[in-house]
Amino acid sequence: EIGVAFIDVRMPEMNGIEAFKKIRAIDADLPVIMMTAYDDPLLEKEAVSLGAYRYIYKPFKISQLAAIAKDLLNLK
Numbered sequence: 001e002i003g004v005a006f007i008d009v010r011m012p013e014m015n016g017i018e019a020f021k022k023i024r025a026i027d028a029d030l031p032v033i034m035m036t037a038y039d040d041p042l043l044e045k046e047a048v049s050l051g052a053y054r055y056i057y058k059p060f061k062i063s064q065l066a067a068i069a070k071d072l073l074n075l076k
Contacts, residue, residue, distance in 0.1 A: 003027075004053075004072060009036035009043055017046055024050070031072055035060065 005023055009016035016034055023032055031053035044055050054068055
């Protein structure tokens with residue numbers, strides 16, 4: 001069984017980085033994929049430095065998600 005969290009970078013109540021930090025406090029090993037429709041290199045750098053598994057841009061293709069899923073399965 002593999003868990004994964006998909007988090008949008010921009011959300012109404014808290015941003016994705018804040019949510020990512022809360023997830024990390026609960027489960028340090030859960031792969032987190034950050035996604036956004038906005039080009040913000042600083043947020044991308046922060047997410048990656050915090051350990052985001054991937055940072056992807058919307059709209060994304062199903063083939064991207066399939067490749068990420070395959071990578072995750074190969075890790076376990």
